[in-house]
Structure formats: C-alpha cells, structure tokens
Amino acid sequence: MVLALVLHVSPGESVQAAVDSARAVYAARGEKTTILIEPGTYCEELTIDVPGLTLKNASKHPSIALKNHGVDADSEAVRLTWYYGHGYQYRSMGSRVNYGGSRERLWNASVLVTAPDFRAEGIIFENSFNLYVCAKEATDSLVSISHNTSLPSPPRGEAPSPRRVKGSARLDVQWTSIEPLGVRSERPKKIMPVRPREVGSTEVQKKRYRERASAISFAKGATNAVLKNCRAVGRQDVLYGDEGASIYWQGGVLQGGVDFIFGGMTMAVDRATIVANINGEKGDKCYISAGRHLSSALSQGEGGKSHGLLFYRCHIRLATKEELKIEREPLPLGETGERCYVWLARPWRWWGETVWAYTTWEEGILNPEGWSLGLVKDKEGFNPENPCPNSYEYKSQDGSAGRPAWVKVLSKPVLPDGTKINPKKWVKM
Numbered sequence: 001m002v003l004a005l006v007l008h009v010s011p012g013e014s015v016q017a018a019v020d021s022a023r024a025v026y027a028a029r030g031e032k033t034t035i036l037i038e039p040g041t042y043c044e045e046l047t048i049d050v051p052g053l054t055l056k057n058a059s060k061h062p063s064i065a066l067k068n069h070g071v072d073a074d075s076e077a078v079r080l081t082w083y084y085g086h087g088y089q090y091r092s093m094g095s096r097v098n099y100g101g102s103r104e105r106l107w108n109a110s111v112l113v114t115a116p117d118f119r120a121e122g123i124i125f126e127n128s129f130n131l132y133v134c135a136k137e138a139t140d141s142l143v144s145i146s147h148n149t150s151l152p153s154p155p156r157g158e159a160p161s162p163r164r165v166k167g168s169a170r171l172d173v174q175w176t177s178i179e180p181l182g183v184r185s186e187r188p189k190k191i192m193p194v195r196p197r198e199v200g201s202t203e204v205q206k207k208r209y210r211e212r213a214s215a216i217s218f219a220k221g222a223t224n225a226v227l228k229n230c231r232a233v234g235r236q237d238v239l240y241g242d243e244g245a246s247i248y249w250q251g252g253v254l255q256g257g258v259d260f261i262f263g264g265m266t267m268a269v270d271r272a273t274i275v276a277n278i279n280g281e282k283g284d285k286c287y288i289s290a291g292r293h294l295s296s297a298l299s300q301g302e303g304g305k306s307h308g309l310l311f312y313r314c315h316i317r318l319a320t321k322e323e324l325k326i327e328r329e330p331l332p333l334g335e336t337g338e339r340c341y342v343w344l345a346r347p348w349r350w351w352g353e354t355v356w357a358y359t360t361w362e363e364g365i366l367n368p369e370g371w372s373l374g375l376v377k378d379k380e381g382f383n384p385e386n387p388c389p390n391s392y393e394y395k396s397q398d399g400s401a402g403r404p405a406w407v408k409v410l411s412k413p414v415l416p417d418g419t420k421i422n423p424k425k426w427v428k429m
Contacts, residue, residue, distance in 0.1 A: 005033040011040035023050045041079040043136050048113040057122030064124050064231040064253060069202050069325035071132045078123050082110035083137040085129030085213035087192040091141040107240045109217035118225040129213035130235030133201040202325040207281050212237040218265055220244035235277055241265025243294055248427045259290035262348060266306040268423035274316045276342050280327040286342045291352030308353030312423045316361035341365050346372040350382050353390035357421045360397045368402030
C-alpha cells in the first residue's frame with residue numbers, strides 16, 4: 001500500500017520548498033505527495049523531480065483565467081511563473097548559460113518536470129518573458145546577448161561583458177569566456193533590444209522582444225504526466241517535451257504564438273482550448289505545433305512504440321484583450337492582403353508526427369494551408385515529393401480544404417498503421 005502525503009502552500013511561501021519536502025518523504029517512505037496551493041502568483045523556478053507528485057489548486061472554485069492583458073491572474077487562480085528567456089543572460093543565473101534545449105532548464109522552463117507520474121489540476125504554468133515585466137525581473141540585472149559572428153571564438157569560464165552600440169540604446173556583447181563547447185551555434189540570430197524595467201510593462205509582448213521561453217518542459221524521464229484543466233501560457237516555445245516524455249493534457253488552455261507546443265514527446269491534447277497570442281502587429285502569425293519525433297520512435301501500431309502529437313476535439317481562438325494587449329484588431333481574411341493568421345503545425349523535423357482530429361476554430365483565423373514547411377526545408381533527409389509523411393487531419397471544421405498535398409486527410413479515425421485516434425490510448429493511459 002502506497003501512502004499519500006498532503007502539503008499546503010500559501011502566498012508568500014515557496015512551492016519548491018514543498019517539493020523538496022516531498023522528495024525527502026518519498027526517499028524515506030515511498031509516499032506520493034499532493035501539494036495543495038492556495039490562489040496567488042508564485043514567482044520561482046520549479047523543478048519537479050519527485051515521482052507521483054500532484055500540484056492542485058486549493059480553491060473551492062479554481063480558475064485559470066487571466067486579466068489586464070495577461071499581467072494579472074484571477075483571484076481564484078494559482079499561477080506558477082518565472083521570467084528567463086532565450087537571448088538574455090541575467091546576473092541571477094550565475095554561471096548558468098541561458099540557451100536552448102540542451103541546457104539544464106530545457107528552453108528556460110519556469111517549471112521543469114523530470115520525474116514520472118506528475119499530476120496537475122487547475123494550475124497556470126507561465127513564462128512572463130514575452131508577456132510582462134514581473135517584479136523580480138525588474139530588480140534583476142541582465143546583459144543583452146547578440147549574434148555577432150565577427151567576434152573571435154572566446155575562451156571559457158567567465159560571463160560576457162556588455163558594450164553600448166553607438167547611436168543605440170541597445171546593448172551588444174563582447175564575448176569573454178562563458179560558453180561551453182557547442183553553445184555558440186545556439187546564439188540568437190538577432191540583436192535583442194534592452195528590456196523595459198517597469199513592473200507590469202507589456203512592451204515585451206511586441207515582436208521585437210519575442211524569443212524562446214518555456215512555461216513548462218518535460219524531460220525524458222517525465223512519463224505518464226497528466227494535466228487537467230490547466231493553462232500553459234507564453235509566446236514562443238511554451239510547452240516542450242523530450243523524446244521519451246509522455247503527456248496527457250485534458251481540457252484547460254494552451255496559449256502561445258510561435259511553435260508553442262513543441263518537441264519529441266508523446267502528447268495527447270484532449271478537448272482543450274488553444275489560444276493564439278496574436279496582437280495585431282503587421283506580419284504577426286501563429287504556428288501552434290512543432291513536432292520532432294525521432295524516426296526510430298515512430299509508432300508500430302497499437303501496443304507498439306510511441307506516437308507524437310495528437311490534438312483531439314480542440315477549439316482554436318484568438319487571445320482576448322484580457323489575455324493579451326491587442327495593438328490593433330486583426331482584420332478579416334483578405335483585407336490586409338495577407339492570408340489568415342494561424343497554422344496548425346510547422347513540423348520541427350520532417351519525420352515529426354502530428355495529428356489534428358475534430359478541430360474547430362474561430363471563423364476566419366486559420367490559414368487554409370494549415371501546415372508549413374518553414375522549419376524543415378533543405379534539412380538533411382528532406383524529400384520535397386513527400387516532405388512530412390507523418391502529418392494527418394481528420395474531420396476538421398473546413399473539411400481540410402486547401403491543405404498541402406503532403407498532409408494526409410483521413411477518411412476514418414485510424415492511422416495507416418491501424419492505430420485508432422483515441423487520446424487516452426495514444427499515451428497508453
């Protein structure tokens with residue numbers, strides 16, 4: 001018999017401290033822990049490394065609603081948030097290098113899950129980097145990191161030193177010796193602007209600040225994760241999963257703008273609302289998913305190897321003014337000379353498996369093509385005759401009219417290998 005421990009966290013207390021307590025109890029007695037969190041915003045990096053841990057909103061009327069352009073959360077909401085994003089080295093990070101997926105925080109994740117059997121109910125997972133300036137960021141100091149291939153290759157061990165770009169308010173970087181081997185290729189391909197320091201500023205929602213900043217990431221060992229009625233919110237690269245992770249997301253909201261559900265994980269999104277963070281700036285677009293499942297990990301049918309991403313009976317809409325600061329109202333199709341704003345998928349690798357089934361959306365927001373090859377063209381192994389062979393749709397709102405020829409529109413809810421499109425079976429619950 002496995003015993004269950006219940007811990008309580010109130011505003012002003014640390015959720016990570018409760019996780020640390022749960023880890024000690026699990027190591028000593030094998031007890032699984034539920035952490036009941038009172039409504040409030042908890043600004044701290046969080047690592048879930050305890051098997052069987054549950055995070056639950058302790059409110060009798062839990063909410064995952066956002067207010068004031070996404071700066072505030074509802075009074076009955078539990079929001080777990082942090083502010084690190086790709087392209088900026090904060091002094092509080094110490095010697096840790098703030099780069100991409102191979103680093104210890106997996107795309108700068110506010111919450112990093114490394115253990116199996118994680119559960120969450122009624123929680124907002126957020127990275128504020130592309131949403132607003134939080135109080136802790138405003139008191140932190142940072143160096144803006146730029147991409148400059150003309151700089152000499154640095155030695156290793158120290159932090160970069162900033163220099164002012166002539167005639168600009170922006171900071172460039174002269175690299176001294178911070179980079180471990182292989183980091184150089186992960187630098188941002190643009191010079192990042194200096195961030196505002198005013199608490200609550202939504203200036204960082206604008207496109208020029210946009211970079212990778214995960215709200216929640218799942219490492220390889222994060223198998224059998226279940227999240228019910230939760231919200232993950234950010235802008236670019238919001239929810240990430242390694243190959244080997246498996247996630248069942250039921251209900252709730254997934255909210256972002258660019259490739260915001262991405263990685264090599266097995267994931268079923270079941271009847272969720274998917275919110276496109278588009279603020280009306282010229283050229284602002286939304287790519288929802290970016291799968292990259294290793295070809296050796298593709299399914300061999302029922303009971304075989306794992307699948308990739310499944311979106312089942314989800315509804316897509318644009319962000320509201322409560323959820324995001326809208327620069328201007330998006331115009332109907334054709335009035336701007338541009339196509340619609342939202343794409344279902346932009347595969348990260350050509351072999352990435354993605355399935356959209358019974359999808360509906362707010363009228364006029366989905367680009368008729370629905371799928372993009374923007375991340376896989378000219379990559380090794382890319383075949384222009386059959387570029388992404390594991391891309392599927394079934395019973396979309398528009399009947400999948402206008403999709404590229406390489407997207408396979410199914411006539412029944414079964415994949416070619418015989419796997420039925422069923423979210424719980426997808427993740428083998």
